[in-house]
Amino acid sequence: AELAIRIGEAQVLSIPTNGDVKPQRLICNDVPIMFHEMGTTLKAYVAVPVKTSIKSFICELTYLLDKKEVKAIVAKVKILDKEFQSEVLNVPQTTIDLSKKDLERYLKEKEIIAKAYATPNQAPLFYRPFVAPLNSVLTSTYGRKRIYNNQKENQHGGVDFRAAVDTPVPAANSGKVVLAMDLFFSGKTVLIDHGLGIFTMYAHLNKLKTRVGEYVPQNAIIGLSGMTGRVSGPHLHWGVRVNSINVDGMEFIKIK
Structure with missing residues (x-):
């Protein structure tokens, strides 16, 4: 092929x-x-x-x-190849220059996240194509080069949907919840394992509506959107990861 x-x-x-x-x-x-x-x-x-x-x-x-x-x-x-735009974001300086306590928390959470990704389900847990969790305007697309407070730079690993606080957030596909907790950078976050090395992430939630170990069907409400973690306003960050690589969710949903 x-x-x-x-x-x-x-x-x-x-x-x-x-x-x-x-x-x-x-x-x-x-x-x-x-x-x-x-x-x-x-x-x-x-x-x-x-x-x-x-x-x-x-x-x-x-x-x-x-x-x-x-x-x-x-x-x-x-x-x-593909071109990506840049954007400048203003966030609290304390989320860039981390205190000792915040840095320790971040490093501990990094390990927890790595563990959640570490044992993916081999067989698919989904039976139909993936769908975007929301249909709202995208406030930031995948792959954008982000400059935080004119200092730190990284590339956006997901897509951001405009979402008023407490907008219900559905699962993009069926799968097993492997993480549901409050994290320093991504706030209240849900991670779903869909099998075949595919995971979806839902970040900055105001409320978690699921727990680790739960099998969720496609479109089940897994949380309410918010502005927790490092954000410059309320939105839903949605990430798609395929065999350890972050990909563009808006392109991924075109796969039938």
Whole structure:
């Protein structure tokens, strides 16, 4: 298969297999990728990070045939470029120059978040395409270079929807809640594991309406939007992560 994927986006890779073959590992760009077998097709989501210096990579499937390991190149991926705008944000200076206490909290939370992402469900927990949680105006798009108080810079890993405080926030797809807590930067946050290496994140919530371990159907209300954490106003930050890479949710929902 030949795929062309823009930076910060993902695509479905479908590989035809036959009954005698037992797929073991799928490696794309030297990274293990989750896959799922449906009949005679193997399905996986391949993502490209927003920051990358390479122009292409391959996906290689290792499978067992007559008890022997065999490797086959199953996809060649061409990376397409994309331009991103910049924006300047003003936030409380204490959220840039962290106090010792805040820094300790942030580092502890970083570990908790890493743990939530660490054991993704291999099989898909969703059965239909992903949908955007809200239909409101986007106040900030994915991949924007953000300059905080004219000092710190990073790239926006999600999309921001305009949302008045206490707007109900539905799950973009069915899955299992792996994190639901108040975090220093993203405020009250919910993280859903959808299987196949796909996670969605809902941040700056005013209220959590779910708990860790709960299976939620698509469109179930998982929280109410707000302006908790490091924000310059009320909104919903929505993130989509595919095999450890943050991708543009508005492009991801186009995958059928």
